Each structure stands twice: as structure tokens, then as C-alpha cells.
Amino acid sequence: MNKAAGDGRATHEPSRRGWFARLLYWLIVLAVWGVIAVMGVIIWYAYDLPSVDKLSAIQRKPSLTLLDYKGREIARFGDVYGEPVQASQLPKHLPHAVVATEDRRFYSHFGVDPIGLSRAMVTNLFAGRIVQGGSTISQQLAKNVFLTHQRTLKRKVQEFLLALWLEANFSKDQILTLYLNRVYLGAGAYGVDAAARRYFNKPAAKVNLAEAAMLAGLLKAPSRLAPTRNLKAARTRAAVVLNNMVAAGYIDAGTAKAAKAKPAGLRRGRAGVSAQPARYFADWVMDRLTDYLGPTERNLVIRTTLDRDMQAAAETAMMRITGPSARKQKIGQGALLAMTPRGAVRAMVGGKDYGKSQYNRATQARRQPGSAYKPVVFLTGLEAGIRPDATFMDKPITVDGWSPKNYAGKYRGKISYTDALAFSSNSVAVQVQEKVGRDEVAATARRLGLSAANPRHPSMALGVVETSLLRLTAAYAAFANQGYGILPHGILEVRDGTGNVLYRRQGAGRGEVARPWHVAEMNRMLEVTIQRGTGRNARIGRPAAGKTGTSQDYRDAWFLGYTAQLVAGVWLGNDNGGPMNRVTGGGAPARLWRDFMKAAHKGLSAKPLGRAGGKPLGRAGGKPPVGRPSENLLDKLWRSLGSSGDARPGQGRDLNDPANREGQ
Numbered sequence: 001m002n003k004a005a006g007d008g009r010a011t012h013e014p015s016r017r018g019w020f021a022r023l024l025y026w027l028i029v030l031a032v033w034g035v036i037a038v039m040g041v042i043i044w045y046a047y048d049l050p051s052v053d054k055l056s057a058i059q060r061k062p063s064l065t066l067l068d069y070k071g072r073e074i075a076r077f078g079d080v081y082g083e084p085v086q087a088s089q090l091p092k093h094l095p096h097a098v099v100a101t102e103d104r105r106f107y108s109h110f111g112v113d114p115i116g117l118s119r120a121m122v123t124n125l126f127a128g129r130i131v132q133g134g135s136t137i138s139q140q141l142a143k144n145v146f147l148t149h150q151r152t153l154k155r156k157v158q159e160f161l162l163a164l165w166l167e168a169n170f171s172k173d174q175i176l177t178l179y180l181n182r183v184y185l186g187a188g189a190y191g192v193d194a195a196a197r198r199y200f201n202k203p204a205a206k207v208n209l210a211e212a213a214m215l216a217g218l219l220k221a222p223s224r225l226a227p228t229r230n231l232k233a234a235r236t237r238a239a240v241v242l243n244n245m246v247a248a249g250y251i252d253a254g255t256a257k258a259a260k261a262k263p264a265g266l267r268r269g270r271a272g273v274s275a276q277p278a279r280y281f282a283d284w285v286m287d288r289l290t291d292y293l294g295p296t297e298r299n300l301v302i303r304t305t306l307d308r309d310m311q312a313a314a315e316t317a318m319m320r321i322t323g324p325s326a327r328k329q330k331i332g333q334g335a336l337l338a339m340t341p342r343g344a345v346r347a348m349v350g351g352k353d354y355g356k357s358q359y360n361r362a363t364q365a366r367r368q369p370g371s372a373y374k375p376v377v378f379l380t381g382l383e384a385g386i387r388p389d390a391t392f393m394d395k396p397i398t399v400d401g402w403s404p405k406n407y408a409g410k411y412r413g414k415i416s417y418t419d420a421l422a423f424s425s426n427s428v429a430v431q432v433q434e435k436v437g438r439d440e441v442a443a444t445a446r447r448l449g450l451s452a453a454n455p456r457h458p459s460m461a462l463g464v465v466e467t468s469l470l471r472l473t474a475a476y477a478a479f480a481n482q483g484y485g486i487l488p489h490g491i492l493e494v495r496d497g498t499g500n501v502l503y504r505r506q507g508a509g510r511g512e513v514a515r516p517w518h519v520a521e522m523n524r525m526l527e528v529t530i531q532r533g534t535g536r537n538a539r540i541g542r543p544a545a546g547k548t549g550t551s552q553d554y555r556d557a558w559f560l561g562y563t564a565q566l567v568a569g570v571w572l573g574n575d576n577g578g579p580m581n582r583v584t585g586g587g588a589p590a591r592l593w594r595d596f597m598k599a600a601h602k603g604l605s606a607k608p609l610g611r612a613g614g615k616p617l618g619r620a621g622g623k624p625p626v627g628r629p630s631e632n633l634l635d636k637l638w639r640s641l642g643s644s645g646d647a648r649p650g651q652g653r654d655l656n657d658p659a660n661r662e663g664q
Contacts, residue, residue, distance in 0.1 A: 066282055085204050329583050417432075545562055554583055557580065
């Protein structure tokens with residue numbers, strides 16, 4: 001038995017050894033070929049490495065200078081570069097904050113940190129998402145200077161090779177110096193010195209510990225964490241950096257606690273952060289710049305339609321209305337837009353605080369205009385032959401099972417067509433719409449540049465169709481200019497840095513969208529609205545016309561109005577659509593409009609609103625012709641472009657299309 005067992009082991013052991021030998025052989029073969037393949041990939045990508053000459057030259061992005069229509073500078077945009085700094089000459093806490101957070105083993109690895117990379121892989125694996133990076137400072141410098149930010153195998157291999165090259169040719173302090181001078185830190189600031197000047201109005205050599213921690217914290221997500229955009233998030237991240245410095249042994253816990261107790265804050269100054277006015281307008285203009293020029297890397301000087309004085313007046317008026325007193329009225333946000341009767345935007349406020357929200361409520365938000373839509377209905381009635389002194393019964397009515405209610409349930413009985421608009425009768429507005437036809441009202445809206453996607457419901461007369469302040473103000477401009485459709489625009493001329501003209505606006509418009517005699521009648525009716533109607537709070541001591549608007553449950557409050565020189569619209573409400581505390585268009589919006597228009601017209605002579613030269617008005621002069629203007633080619637183009645409704649951010653080509661040019 002023992003011999004048999006021994007013979008069994010003797011027969012199995014050689015076969016087992018043979019199996020292990022074959023496995024080892026093929027593992028060695030695979031390893032060799034794997035190394036050859038990896039080396040081949042490295043050599044292939046190394047052959048295509050970018051030139052290292054970029055290391056000595058900073059590639060600056062083009063700058064944009066915006067001027068108002070009088071040639072006065074209103075804003076300057078572009079990357080900011082500070083003075084070159086040496087890591088050894090900075091306060092120690094600044095490079096320490098960067099190293100502790102971005103690459104704690106910076107002084108001990110050879111450009112690539114296998115330990116740090118392995119730790120990041122394990123951390124991300126357990127987290128189920130990327131929460132920690134494994135790139136060293138040398139790798140980040142290689143990526144920022146030489147490579148794109150695309151996440152590809154080629155870029156990663158080249159980043160690895162360039163990091164090794166940097167380590168072989170430069171000392172650690174030299175690499176850190178290059179990194180601190182080139183890294184992006186948000187708000188257009190490249191390098192720690194530029195960021196220190198942008199955020200703290202001081203050079204990097206003078207930042208304290210809390211400020212150094214904030215700068216280092218921005219490296220994780222510079223655009224999102226920039227203190228100009230989100231100071232709270234920047235401070236939270238700075239606290240994390242201070243903890244990292246404690247863990248790395250650069251500071252003790254007491255020092256970190258003291259720095260957290262006095263976090264860094266923004267310091268405004270000539271070289272630091274500026275509360276640049278007209279930021280909403282500047283964003284709107286720059287978003288449309290490529291429509292005119294296409295991509296360009298040249299420095300540009302853009303002469304806009306803005307009036308710097310009017311813009312200041314608009315921002316002051318908005319601040320006054322949406323300040324602390326607005327809390328009782330639950331007014332969370334507001335927007336104001338002013339333009340010439342030909343569509344040149346003179347002032348734009350897209351919200352009460354650009355620093356907290358860059359969402360432009362003047363151009364991007366779409367809300368229900370309420371009774372501010374009624375001039376569309378009443379113009380349609382004029383075109384159908386209804387006279388301003390025609391009478392209606394302001395009374396409860398029911399249409400298709402729906403019963404519109406007047407504000408506060410008040411009805412005036414027998415009332416003129418003019419007074420029905422002036423006192424904003426919902427009952428009469430619906431009666432007029434039903435008399436002339438809902439399709440006719442929708443067609444008028446399209447001609448005026450409003451949404452073509454109007455609901456065919458009787459409530460359309462009461463402004464349930466969502467629109468933007470930009471479009472609604474542009475529609476009222478047709479009343480101010482005797483019936484011509486306009487294209488709101490913000491750019492007059494673009495030159496490059498050497499003065500060459502790249503674009504200049506030419507004169508052309510959408511043509512006539514309403515007969516001048518019908519517009520003249522609308523002017524007189526809307527004048528009455530301000531003189532003794534719902535818009536009494538908007539009286540400015542000179543000829544002006546306008547209309548109030550309030551959506552259901554006080555969610556939106558509007559005032560749209562104009563003089564012979566300027567058209568302006570105001571919206572107040574809340575971003576979440578929540579109701580305000582009984583704020584109507586005739587209240588805060590009308591007062592805001594009044595305050596702005598008084599300031600905007602300072603020094604201007606009073607002019608009467610446009611009249612239909614020579615055309616008969618009212619019964620005293622005979623009945624004017626009834627009907628609508630015929631569409632021209634540009635008007636059809638406008639309708640086709642606007643057929644899908646109001647423009648959203650980045651769409652609105654019909655609002656500022658170089659193909660549809662119009663004079664200032």
C-alpha cells in the first residue's frame with residue numbers, strides 16, 4: 001500500500017510541476033509582450049509630444065472692452081495675469097497650502113506619485129465616484145502648459161512623460177514656481193498673484209493664512225468656487241485646506257482654528273474685484289458676439305448701444321425697490337429693460353444682484369404678462385374698426401364655461417373702450433377678443449414679435465402666454481415708433497485691437513407691423529392709463545403711455561411704458577414662481593419705472609407721443625381705414641423664427657441676428 005501510494009505521488013508530481021512551468025512560461029511571455037506594448041505606446045505618444053517652448057511663454061487669451069454708445073468704457077473682460085512670483089519669496093503658508101492640498105508628497109516623488117495614485121484609486125473605488133485626484137503638481141503643470149484637458153489615454157501618457165521631463169530639468173522649487181504662476185484660479189485670474197489682486201486687492205506676497213487657504217482651495221474647481229461667485233463655498237473649501245495643512249504638519253490646530261474664525265473676504269479696489277455695472281448686459285452682448293464675427297482670438301473693442309448714465313439710473317432704481325423693504329412685499333427679484341423706439345438697448349438689469357445670480361431675468365426668464373398683454377387685444381380691436389370712444393358693458397361674463405373676474409371683483413357698467421384699457425377691465429378684454437377672434441389676436445401678437453404659440457382659450461386675452469421682458473418691451477416699441485417692428489440689439493460696432501472695423505450695424509428693420517393711425521389711437525389710450533388709470537403711479541410730468549400687468553396670485557407684476565424717446569419695461573416677482581404680497585403692476589413696478597424714466601429723461605426736452613401725420617383720428621376727423629399692414633419679407637422671417645415661442649438663453653437669434661439689421 002505504501003509503495004503504491006508512493007508510486008502515485010511520483011506519477012502526479014511531474015505533471016503538476018509541468019503545469020506550473022507552462023503557466024509561468026506564458027505569464028512571462030505575456031509580461032514581456034505587455035511591457036513591449038506599453039513601451040510601444042509610450043514611444044508612439046512620446047514622438048508626438050508638444051514643444052516644450054510653451055513653458056517660457058504665457059498664452060494670453062484675447063481681451064474684450066465694452067464701450068457705451070457715446071464711447072465711454074463700461075466693462076473690460078479677459079484673463080488677468082499678475083506679476084511673476086518666486087515660490088521661495090512668497091509667505092510660506094501660500095506654497096504650503098497648495099502642496100498640502102494638491103500634492104502632499106511633492107518633495108519626495110519623481111514627478112508621478114504611485115502611492116498617491118493608488119490611494120486615490122482606492123478612495124474613488126469605495127466612493128463609487130471620483131472624489132480624489134492622483135495627479136501631482138508636476139503632472140498638473142504639464143497638462144496646463146502643454147496639453148489639452150481632454151480625458152484620453154494619449155493625454156495621460158504624455159502628461160506622465162512631460163512630468164518626468166520637468167522633474168529631470170527643474171528643481172522642485174522651480175516647478176512649484178512655474179505652477180503658481182500659471183494655474184487658473186477663477187474669475188479670469190491666472191497665477192496666484194493675479195488671483196490675490198483680483199480677490200483681495202493685494203499682491204500674493206502679502207496674503208495672510210486665511211487668504212492663502214482660500215486661494216489653494218480654488219484649485220479644485222476654480223470657476224465654481226471663485227469667491228466672486230460663491231463666497232460661502234470658497235470659505236468652506238478654505239477650511240478644508242487649513243485641515244490639510246494641519247495634517248501635513250505645516251501649521252498646528254490652534255493656528256488653523258484662528259484662521260477659520262477670521263475667514264478671507266473680498267476686498268474691492270481698483271486692482272481687485274469691481275462691482276462692474278451692466279454685467280447682465282455685457283453677458284447678453286458677448287453671448288451674441290460670435291453671431292457677428294464667429295470665433296476670434298483678437299482683442300476686441302465693442303461699441304454697444306448702452307447708455308452708461310441710464311444704466312446707473314436703472315441699477316439705482318432697482319436697488320431702491322428690491323432692497324430690504326421688499327421683504328414685506330415678498331419681492332425676491334426684478335428686471336428692467338430700456339431701449340430706444342428703434343430697439344437700441346440703453347439699460348438692462350437682469351436681477352437685483354449679479355454676484356449672487358447671473359441668470360438674466362430681462363432676457364431669459366419667461367413669465368405671464370397678465371394685463372400688460374391687453375394692448376395686443378385692444379390694437380386688434382382698433383384694426384377691426386372698434387373706436388376709442390366705443391362703449392362696452394363691464395360686467396360678469398362667461399365664455400366657454402369660463403368666467404373671468406375683474407380685479408377685486410369690481411365692475412364699472414357702461415364704459416368706453418379707452419377706459420376699459422385704462423382701468424384694465426378683464427371682462428371687456430375678453431369681450432373684445434371674442435368679437436374680433438382669437439386667431440386675429442394671436443396674429444397681432446406674432447406681428448409685434450410675441451409668441452406665436454398662443455393658447456386658443458378665452459384666457460389668452462388676460463396674458464396667460466409666457467414671454468420675456470425683452471420681447472414684451474420690444475412689442476411696446478412699435479407703439480412708440482408709429483408701428484414699426486424692431487429687433488432689440490446691443491452692438492453698434494466691433495473693432496479689433498488695432499482699430500480695424502470688423503462689424504458695423506446697418507439700418508434696416510422688420511417693416512410696418514401696425515398702421516400709424518391705429519398706433520396713434522393706442523398712444524392716446526395708453527396715455528389715459530397713466531393719467532387716470534391703473535398706471536397713475538408712473539406719471540413722470542411729460543407725455544408718456546403705458547400699461548400695468550399682474551399675473552394670477554400676484555406671481556408677476558409688470559409695467560411697460562414709453563415716451564417719444566425711450567421704451568422701458570419692468571418685471572418684479574420670484575424665481576420660484578411664488579406669490580408676492582399683493583404686489584400689482586400699478587404699485588412697485590410703476591414706481592420703479594417712474595423713478596428710472598425721470599432720471600433717464602433728465603436734460604431731455606418733453607416731446608409728444610407720435611401721431612399719425614395727416615391721418616384722421618377719432619370720430620371728429622372721420623373714421624380711419626380699417627385693416628392690418630401687409631407683411632414684408634423681413635416680417636415673415638421674424639414670424640418664422642419666432643414660431644416656436646420666446647427665445648431661451650443661447651437661442652434668440654431672431655432678437656439680434658446680423659442678417660436682420662436695423663438702425664439705432
